[in-house]
Amino acid sequence: xxxxxxxxxxxxxxxxxxxxxxxxxxxxxxxxxxxxxxxxxxxxxxxxxxxxxxxxxxxxxxxxxxxxxxxxxxxxxxxxxxxxxxxxxxxxxxxxxxxxxxxxxxxxxxxxxxxxxxxxxxxxxxxxxxxxxxxxxxxxxxxxxxxxxxxxxxxxxxxxxxxxxxxxxxxxxxxxxxxxxxxxxxxxxxxxxxxxxxxxxxxxxxxxxxxxxxxxxxxxxxxxxxxxxxxxxxxxxxxxxxxxxxxxxxxxxxxxxxxxxxxxxxxxxxxxxxxxxxxxxxxxxxxxxxxxxxxxxxxxxxxxxxxxxxxxxxxxxxxxxxxxxxxxxxxxxxxxxxxxxxxxxxxxxxxxxxxxxxxxxxxxxxxxxxxxxxxxxxxxxxxxxxxxxxxxxxxxxxxxxxxxxxxxxxxxxxxxxxxxxxxxxxxxxxxxxxxxxxxxxxxxxxxxxxxxxxxxxxxxxxxxxxxxxxxxxxxxxxxxxxxxxxxxxxx
Amino acid sequence: xxxxxxxxxxxxxxxxxxxxxxxxxxxxxxxxxxxxxxxxxxxxxxxxxxxxxxxxxxxxxxxxxxxxxxxxxxxxxxxxxxxxxxxxxxxxxxxxxxxxxxxxxxxxxxxxxxxxxxxxxxxxxxxxxxxxxxxxxxxxxxxxxxxxxxxxxxxxxxxxxxxxxxxxxxxxxxxxxxxxxxxxxxxxxxxxxxxxxxxxxxxxxxxxxxxxxxxxxxxxxxxxxxxxxxxxxxxxxxxxxxxxxxxxxxxxxxxxxxxxxxxxxxxxxxxxxxxxxxxxxxxxxxxxxxxxxxxxxxxxxxxxxxxxxxxxxxxxxxxxxxxxxxxxxxxxxxxxxxxxxxxxxxxxxxxxxxxxxxxxxxxxxxxxxxxxxxxxxxxxx
Ligand SMILES: Cc1cc2nc3c(=O)[nH]c(=O)nc-3n(C[C@H](O)[C@H](O)[C@H](O)COP(=O)(O)OP(=O)(O)OC[C@H]3O[C@@H](n4cnc5c(N)ncnc54)[C@H](O)[C@@H]3O)c2cc1C
Numbered sequence: 001x002x003x004x005x006x007x008x009x010x011x012x013x014x015x016x017x018x019x020x021x022x023x024x025x026x027x028x029x030x031x032x033x034x035x036x037x038x039x040x041x042x043x044x045x046x047x048x049x050x051x052x053x054x055x056x057x058x059x060x061x062x063x064x065x066x067x068x069x070x071x072x073x074x075x076x077x078x079x080x081x082x083x084x085x086x087x088x089x090x091x092x093x094x095x096x097x098x099x100x101x102x103x104x105x106x107x108x109x110x111x112x113x114x115x116x117x118x119x120x121x122x123x124x125x126x127x128x129x130x131x132x133x134x135x136x137x138x139x140x141x142x143x144x145x146x147x148x149x150x151x152x153x154x155x156x157x158x159x160x161x162x163x164x165x166x167x168x169x170x171x172x173x174x175x176x177x178x179x180x181x182x183x184x185x186x187x188x189x190x191x192x193x194x195x196x197x198x199x200x201x202x203x204x205x206x207x208x209x210x211x212x213x214x215x216x217x218x219x220x221x222x223x224x225x226x227x228x229x230x231x232x233x234x235x236x237x238x239x240x241x242x243x244x245x246x247x248x249x250x251x252x253x254x255x256x257x258x259x260x261x262x263x264x265x266x267x268x269x270x271x272x273x274x275x276x277x278x279x280x281x282x283x284x285x286x287x288x289x290x291x292x293x294x295x296x297x298x299x300x301x302x303x304x305x306x307x308x309x310x311x312x313x314x315x316x317x318x319x320x321x322x323x324x325x326x327x328x329x330x331x332x333x334x335x336x337x338x339x340x341x342x343x344x345x346x347x348x349x350x351x352x353x354x355x356x357x358x359x360x361x362x363x364x365x366x367x368x369x370x371x372x373x374x375x376x377x378x379x380x381x382x383x384x385x386x387x388x389x390x391x392x393x394x395x396x397x398x399x400x401x402x403x404x405x406x407x408x409x410x411x412x413x414x415x416x417x418x419x420x421x422x423x424x425x426x427x428x429x430x431x432x433x434x435x436x437x438x439x440x441x442x443x444x445x446x447x448x449x450x451x452x453x454x455x456x457x458x459x460x461x462x463x464x465x466x467x468x469x470x471x472x473x474x475x476x477x478x479x480x481x482x483x484x485x486x487x488x489x490x491x
Numbered sequence: 492x493x494x495x496x497x498x499x500x501x502x503x504x505x506x507x508x509x510x511x512x513x514x515x516x517x518x519x520x521x522x523x524x525x526x527x528x529x530x531x532x533x534x535x536x537x538x539x540x541x542x543x544x545x546x547x548x549x550x551x552x553x554x555x556x557x558x559x560x561x562x563x564x565x566x567x568x569x570x571x572x573x574x575x576x577x578x579x580x581x582x583x584x585x586x587x588x589x590x591x592x593x594x595x596x597x598x599x600x601x602x603x604x605x606x607x608x609x610x611x612x613x614x615x616x617x618x619x620x621x622x623x624x625x626x627x628x629x630x631x632x633x634x635x636x637x638x639x640x641x642x643x644x645x646x647x648x649x650x651x652x653x654x655x656x657x658x659x660x661x662x663x664x665x666x667x668x669x670x671x672x673x674x675x676x677x678x679x680x681x682x683x684x685x686x687x688x689x690x691x692x693x694x695x696x697x698x699x700x701x702x703x704x705x706x707x708x709x710x711x712x713x714x715x716x717x718x719x720x721x722x723x724x725x726x727x728x729x730x731x732x733x734x735x736x737x738x739x740x741x742x743x744x745x746x747x748x749x750x751x752x753x754x755x756x757x758x759x760x761x762x763x764x765x766x767x768x769x770x771x772x773x774x775x776x777x778x779x780x781x782x783x784x785x786x787x788x789x790x791x792x793x794x795x796x797x798x799x800x801x802x803x804x805x806x807x808x809x810x811x812x813x814x815x816x817x818x819x820x821x822x823x824x825x826x827x828x829x830x831x832x833x834x835x836x837x838x839x840x841x842x843x844x845x846x847x848x849x850x851x852x853x854x855x856x857x858x859x860x861x862x863x864x865x866x867x868x869x870x871x872x
């Protein structure tokens with residue numbers, strides 16, 4: 001496919017692109033070439049149009065792209081990437097722009113490649129239980145298409161009605177139901193990708209098993225740094241016969257946390273175990289009228305799924321565990337409608353928090369499950385020390401926290417204080433032996449914490465790997481791996 | 492940690508340094524583990540230095556409440572399984588060849604999964620952290636120790652199936668699951684492979700929670716083996732419903748049910764031990780799908796191959812009587828790839844695997860001097 005620019009060393013590339021003016025010329029030349037490829041309504045260059053793409057869902061970051069293209073076919077994407085490579089212009093793939101870490105933030109004077117129109121489900125094979133999709137297909141659309149065959153796509157981010165499979169792949173997105181069946185990467189079997197210099201490569205296939213190093217597994221979660229996924233083969237699962245969902249209210253967050261440990265110790269394997277604290281409950285109430293017990297200090301949602309006989313027997317055990325865990329109110333969803341209502345409150349918690357404060361940052365750190373209680377107590381102490389409200393909604397089963405840090409960006413210094421608090425929470429997760437992100441990705445936001453989590457040798461290895469795949473650092477430049485390791489956290 | 496394990500641990504740290512030095516010193520190296528997959532641990536080429544990681548053994552950390560453990564790469568799977576079982580936990584993918592001494596590192600490197608992979612995933616889904624020595628002799632860590640982690644490139648997954656091509660594994664962290672209290676099995680015989688595959692496909696879209704779904708080609712047709720797990724008193728009823736489902740929707744010749752006893756586990760043990768495959772000849776793992784199996788089975792049968800289709804017809808285990816060359820041709824014709832675990836030496840990847848160009852770039856970063864590549868070449872298409 002030798003259409004790409006001659007390879008250049010990473011150092012040379014960095015030198016060439018370090019100054020902003022230097023990129024203007026290549027960008028202008030690139031635009032001329034793009035004009036030949038795209039009609040005007042799919043090549044956006046004027047500032048009013050570009051404004052719609054200047055942020056993702058983490059709106060504290062803003063950057064204007066040199067241009068946005070709205071690709072409709074895989075070959076348009078490949079050609080665009082090749083042109084970017086030829087002209088040395090960086091590009092950022094964009095699905096629905098719901099990233100919470102600045103992952104789909106444009107690069108200044110770079111090109112944003114919008115993929116939401118590549119939304120075809122190319123194949124749905126119920127016998128082999130796979131779907132082959134383009135990257136702009138919305139997560140929930142896969143399950144909708146599979147439903148007539150009584151199959152579904154398991155990973156369920158709260159944003160699943162809008163976010164795309166391409167974005168899910170880049171971040172290895174998760175959801176409430178990842179405890180049992182895993183995250184995105186556990187459900188991606190194969191891919192066709194365009195590498196950052198325009199070469200197209202396939203990896204994996206339609207089988208659950210592979211041969212050789214698991215390259216599909218490496219590509220998932222690489223945050224757009226290895227190029228753009230053009231076609232993704234997803235594993236489908238049979239829709240469970242029944243779900244049994246219980247909601248338990250507690251007078252303290254600690255009691256809810258202890259209940260999670262008790263469930264785990266009982267040998268049950270729930271599909272989901274979620275906790276919300278007082279502030280998050282209030283947000284869900286305001287946002288979704290979920291009808292949650294209003295005085296609860298913490299709510300625990302536990303769900304079992306599977307074959308009716310098996311789940312019924314396990315559910316009785318679960319209820320015994322929950323009832324002896326100090327819950328003051330236990331509600332069992334009697335039908336699908338009640339189950340939906342329980343989940344609606346939980347799934348709308350992020351957007352609902354927007355009603356409690358003008359701005360928020362959501363963190364996504366992970367701690368060992370047994371240290372959840374300690375982590376939450378320390379976050380509460382930090383919240384008091386900073387005098388900043390923090391709402392907690394989290395995937396308790398796998399120790400994945402989602403502290404929502406509330407602030408008012410119109411107040412001078414409020415954003416900086418919120419970011420400082422966010423940073424302390426990340427440090428806390430690292431200290432407790434966890435991770436800075438469970439599912440939202442590093443993106444722009446957490447890149448300076450990578451070197452706190454990983455040692456120098458690891459950072460260098462990741463940098464070498466990226467440079468070997470993308471010597472010019474064109475794909476999503478500046479995300480995940482910090483540009484200069486010496487810069488202090490913050491921006 | 493027992494005093495015994497503590498001893499191995501401190502000696503192991505110096506062994507890791509020795510591995511790093513060996514990689515730096517020699518031009519071509521190959522890591523070997525328990526030797527349960529001889530085709531993978533025989534250098535074949537002159538001038539390739541073997542690095543034995545089997546002395547690196549012992550569990551470093553196991554916290555049942557966290558559902559995680561870390562161990563040295565040379566730790567036998569069987570030893571780990573015994574520890575996990577004491578806490579009612581397991582690695583649900585039935586790691587193969589553990590009775591023959593397979594190590595954790597070898598299992599990861601071979602990317603080998605047993606029948607239990609069907610329900611919750613395989614070694615790729617349960618490996619959450621690695622330490623490995625790269626081609627420069629650097630000791631690198633990837634992933635982490637918590638069950639959920641999206642930070643940084645996913646080196647653990649990259650190591651799965653890598654056969655040492657990209658580095659030598661020294662330490663591994665896994666997530667584990669609660670083991671079912673009881674299991675029960677069922678065998679349904681069908682007159683033809685197609686009828687058996689039809690049943691596999693129907694079951695795959697049914698709401699039955701199956702842990703294992705294997706097809707064994709026999710002289711009289713094919714046997715379908717199913718395994719369910721859970722609370723003991725629910726199992727008979729569930730098995731009954733599965734039997735009814737099979738008789739209603741397909742044409743089994745005969746169905747036999749096994750409760751927890753010896754007879755019920757014999758198939759799964761045999762699958763894990765690979766004892767059904769002749770000692771001589773090649774033993775190959777080929778990723779497939781039910782659709783692919785329909786296309787290739789007759790050709791393999793005509794070449795005298797013994798076939799077992801595991802994981803809901805997603806893995807073909809093929810005992811191949813002919814030459815590697817003939818196998819390679821047969822896979823290439825079908826657009827398939829495989830890995831030879833037993834029998835041949837040298838170049839275990841056969842057929843037409845995908846991802847060549849991406850792999851080249853990855854290898855250039857992790858193994859720039861091609862120290863591991865000598866006996867691990869990727870077939871060209
Ligand atoms: C209200 C709300 C709730 C959320 N809940 C969850 C949740 O429960 N769990 C969770 O994990 N996340 C959640 N998210 C975060 C977000 O939805 C996910 O990260 C999602 O995967 C992003 O998809 P997207 O299509 O919006 O991607 P974008 O934001 O457009 O892009 C995300 C990243 O993917 C890259 N990318 C996009 N397409 C491709 C491609 N084809 N190839 C390579 N790289 C590509 C981009 O460059 C960028 O780095 C939530 C977000 C919001 C706003």
